Amino acid sequence: MLRWLKLRGAVDDGTAVADKWMSEDDVVARLRSGMTIGIGGWGSRRKPMSLVRAILRSDVRDLTVVSYGGPDVGLLCAAGKIRRLVYAFVSLDSISLEPHFQAARQRAAIEVTEYDEGMLQWALYAASCRLPFLPCRAGLGSDVLTVNPELRTVRSPYADGTELVAVPALPLDAALVHLNRADATGNGQFLGDDLYFDDLFCTAAEHAYVSCERIVPTSELAAGGLPRLRVHRWMVAGVVEAPNGAHFTSCAPDYDRDEGFQRAYVAAARDPAEWSRFAARYLSGDEHAYQAAVAAQRAAALGAGTLGAGTLGAGTLGAGTLGAGTLGAEASA
Amino acid sequence: MTGLEAVGAAAAVGAGSGAAGDVSRAEICVVACAEAWRGDGEIAASPMGLIPTAGARLARATFEPDLLLTDGEARFVAGTWALGRPAPGPVEGWIPFRSVFDLLWAGRRHVMMTPAQIDRYGNANISAIGDHARPARQLLGVRGAPGNTVNHPTSYWVPRHQPRVFVPRVDMVCGVGYDSGRAAGPAAAAFLDLRRVVTNLAVLDFGGPDHALRLVSVHPGVAVDEVVAATGFELAIDGAVPETRPPTPAELRLIREVIDPAGLRDGEVRG
Numbered sequence: 001m002l003r004w005l006k007l008r009g010a011v012d013d014g015t016a017v018a019d020k021w022m023s024e025d026d027v028v029a030r031l032r033s034g035m036t037i038g039i040g041g042w043g044s045r046r047k048p049m050s051l052v053r054a055i056l057r058s059d060v061r062d063l064t065v066v067s068y069g070g071p072d073v074g075l076l077c078a079a080g081k082i083r084r085l086v087y088a089f090v091s092l093d094s095i096s097l098e099p100h101f102q103a104a105r106q107r108a109a110i111e112v113t114e115y116d117e118g119m120l121q122w123a124l125y126a127a128s129c130r131l132p133f134l135p136c137r138a139g140l141g142s143d144v145l146t147v148n149p150e151l152r153t154v155r156s157p158y159a160d161g162t163e164l165v166a167v168p169a170l171p172l173d174a175a176l177v178h179l180n181r182a183d184a185t186g187n188g189q190f191l192g193d194d195l196y197f198d199d200l201f202c203t204a205a206e207h208a209y210v211s212c213e214r215i216v217p218t219s220e221l222a223a224g225g226l227p228r229l230r231v232h233r234w235m236v237a238g239v240v241e242a243p244n245g246a247h248f249t250s251c252a253p254d255y256d257r258d259e260g261f262q263r264a265y266v267a268a269a270r271d272p273a274e275w276s277r278f279a280a281r282y283l284s285g286d287e288h289a290y291q292a293a294v295a296a297q298r299a300a301a302l303g304a305g306t307l308g309a310g311t312l313g314a315g316t317l318g319a320g321t322l323g324a325g326t327l328g329a330e331a332s333a
Numbered sequence: 334m335t336g337l338e339a340v341g342a343a344a345a346v347g348a349g350s351g352a353a354g355d356v357s358r359a360e361i362c363v364v365a366c367a368e369a370w371r372g373d374g375e376i377a378a379s380p381m382g383l384i385p386t387a388g389a390r391l392a393r394a395t396f397e398p399d400l401l402l403t404d405g406e407a408r409f410v411a412g413t414w415a416l417g418r419p420a421p422g423p424v425e426g427w428i429p430f431r432s433v434f435d436l437l438w439a440g441r442r443h444v445m446m447t448p449a450q451i452d453r454y455g456n457a458n459i460s461a462i463g464d465h466a467r468p469a470r471q472l473l474g475v476r477g478a479p480g481n482t483v484n485h486p487t488s489y490w491v492p493r494h495q496p497r498v499f500v501p502r503v504d505m506v507c508g509v510g511y512d513s514g515r516a517a518g519p520a521a522a523a524f525l526d527l528r529r530v531v532t533n534l535a536v537l538d539f540g541g542p543d544h545a546l547r548l549v550s551v552h553p554g555v556a557v558d559e560v561v562a563a564t565g566f567e568l569a570i571d572g573a574v575p576e577t578r579p580p581t582p583a584e585l586r587l588i589r590e591v592i593d594p595a596g597l598r599d600g601e602v603r604g
Contacts, residue, residue: 042430069474089474096473105461105471114460116479118434137438138480141509141517141525147465162520193407194429 007184007215021184022238024054024287027209030238031055031174034083036064038124038205040177040198041249043093044070044257046190048178048211050245050287055081057286066124066170068117068196070249071265074100075283078269082110086170088117092262099269115167116144121197123170128203135164175205178246179231180254181221182212186236189221189228192252202235211240213254244291260301261294356579358533359384359598361552363588364580365531367392369488370443375399376485377409377428377442383601385445385490385531387416387592394587403428416593437477440524443486445531446478450503451489453545453566455527457482457508465505478507483514486526492601494532496565499546511544533602535560536577541569550577 007021028051031037041047052072055063062083067073069090076082078100090101104110115123116138126134135154145151145165154166177198180191188210190198202208210231221229245251248258248265268278282293366388370378378389378400393400394413404410404420407429412422428436436442448457449472459478463469481487487508491498506513514525530537530546534555541547547569551557557574580588588598 087474089476091473097471102471105468108467114465114474116475117477118438118480121431121434136480137483137520137524138477140479140483140521141506141513142475142479142482143465143506144475144479147505163518164520193427196430 007217017185017233019184020186020233020236020239021215022209022240024050024211024240024242025057027051027176027238027240028054028058028060030207030209031058031060033060034062034064035060035173036066036171038066038172038175038201039069039072040175040196040201041070041072041246042068042194042196043089043091044249044262045093045194046178046192046196046198046246046251047072047249048176048209048242048245049075049247049249050242050290051176051178051209051211051240052076053283053287053290055079056283066120066172066201068120069098069101071098071262074098074265074269077101077104077110078275078279080109084111084113086113086115086120086123088115088120092266094257094259095262095266099266103269113148114144115139115148116142119144119165119167120170121200122167124172124197124200124204126167126169127171128200131169133166133168136167137164139165139167170204172201172205173207175201175208176211177201177208177231178211178242178251180213180251181216181224182210182231182236182239183218183221183233184215184239185218186210186231186233186239187218187221187229188212188231188236189224190230191224191228191254192250195230199230199235202231207237208235209238209240210236211242211245213241213243213245213251215239215241242287244294245287247291247294258294261297356553356585357599357602358552358554358604359602360580360585360588361577362531362533362602363387363391363592363598364584365536365550365552365577366445366488366490367395367397367584368536368578369445369529369531370397370400373397373400373443373486375401375441377401377403377436379403379442379444380490381445382447382490382492383416384492384598385447387588387598388531389445390414390592391584391587394591395584401425413587413591415591415595416597417595434477434480437481437484440485442481442484443488443528444481445488445490446481446508447490447492448498448503448508450498450500451491451508451530452500452503452510454510454512455489455508455530455539455544455546456503456506456510456513457489458503458505459507460505462504475505475507479509482509482525482527483521484524486528488528489530491530491532494534494560494563496563499564499566501566511539534563537568540571545569547571548574550575552577553579 064084066086156162179188181189248261250257268274370392380386380389409426410420450458461468
């Protein structure tokens with residue numbers, strides 16, 4: 001509790017910077033059914049999974065979800081939370097296809113807006129810049145224009161007269177991203193090789209919420225190098241401390257993707273009875289229960305029982321330590 | 334006989350009688366993929382999939398030394414290293430996803446993608462099979478294929494050449510083909526540059542009438558009729574079709590000892 005007090009913005013150096021520390025459930029309490037919500041990360045990489053899990057527990061529904069999609073999209077599809085999905089792909093990276101997303105599409109359970117990856121970036125950037133659209137070559141000649149008949153082209157007003165796709169701005173009601181570190185005022189820090197488009201999700205949103213592996217004093221942020229400080233507190237409405245919060249996606253360098261768990265997720269998702277068991281085991285409680293179940297599974301897989309729930313934390317939960325075959329074998333048994 | 338067995342049988346014949354000697358079909362494919370980047374100079378080679386990745390590394394290690402290659406994540410890395418292993422070479426640059434889009438919109442990239450379907454004029458589908466509103470089989474989504482194809486050179490790799498892949502008309506145009514690009518106007522066609530399609534049977538390009546798919550060479554041990562039968566539309570053929578060139582001894586050594594010592598290539602193409 002002392003650490004918590006010391007990390008509050010107002011206590012850190014005596015100034016009155018707004019304190020934005022909140023819980024996952026606090027964030028979800030600010031979401032409403034029917035909202036357009038952007039989710040950061042890329043595929044099965046650095047996804048704000050603890051926030052997604054909090055949405056699963058809530059009565060929020062009919063969401064328009066915007067994502068370079070991974071298991072965030074899959075879980076929200078499985079829970080029936082998505083009315084419309086805006087995406088360029090949905091993939092688990094090391095497993096190329098997302099089973100819940102596939103199932104939802106194949107029974108036409110969700111409406112879709114399928115864009116080229118670069119168009120999606122442009123849509124978020126246009127919203128960030130408060131422009132109605134940005135011109136783009138990507139999409140021309142493809143069926144992106146066929147399956148999205150609302151898309152228009154625009155002609156260059158200059159001598160070239162080039163006709164391009166006018167990618168409409170995609171303003172978000174809320175953005176959810178997961179970073180490695182943040183301070184309690186909303187300054188975020190990524191420590192891996194790629195920010196992905198997390199800053200754009202934040203700037204395209206009315207309200208952005210950052211979960212992170214650890215909340216640190218502001219004074220510690222610059223030591224990691226200025227280029228890592230791309231998410232600023234003016235973009236951010238709330239900060240959640242979520243150790244292992246991206247699980248089972250990767251959160252380099254804090255931890256790798258939990259490949260064994262991801263395989264178990266996929267195996268379970270392909271069979272309704274298995275999925276019920278999986279959901280009961282991992283998704284029936286709160287975030288603490290989830291992390292405890294993951295830790296218990298990991299301890300069982302290691303066969304040593306040394307990683308009890310009490311040791312929970314980003315450092316001790318390296319995904320690479322999980323006996324990869326064990327979970328998969330169990331789930332498919 | 335299954336398609337795969339047919340391929341294997343053909344390869345066995347080739348091994349005994351062709352110029353390829355004990356060279357495997359996968360090794361022929363690696364070299365054929367490498368050839369896609371010949372002459373490209375100082376651009377980023379973006380292979381998707383195992384054999385194209387081996388091909389890109391081989392091209393840079395031999396005849397196309399100025400190519401840039403990533404570690405599969407966000408770094409340009411120098412040197413030549415093994416499939417499935419981390420890149421040990423010196424990092425040349427930082428290329429997070431946002432910079433990838435800058436790079437591809439500038440045209441300084443040549444991608445090799447793997448289509449689920451590809452048609453006579455090079456339209457390629459990686460998104461979904463069937464009606465887009467309710468697909469029979471949902472795949473990845475269009476990913477970056479629409480932007481890649483209208484911005485910079487694109488090649489394709491098909492590990493199993495079959496009528497289900499080479500279709501008269503793709504269900505969803507993700508990668509833009511020559512007919513679609515032409516119909517969409519000058520901005521779509523300006524940089525559309527489909528280079529070659531490498532398969533487990535043959536090398537093809539778009540040098541046929543109106544940029545139709547054309548058979549360039551068949552791999553040692555593969556008959557032209559076999560390729561024609563495995564293609565679900567009329568294939569352009571100019572006279573006698575040569576054999577795909579085998580690896581040089583130096584290339585073979587690089588493939589076997591440096592790029593793929595674990596033999597992962599044989600898991601993608603047999604024989």
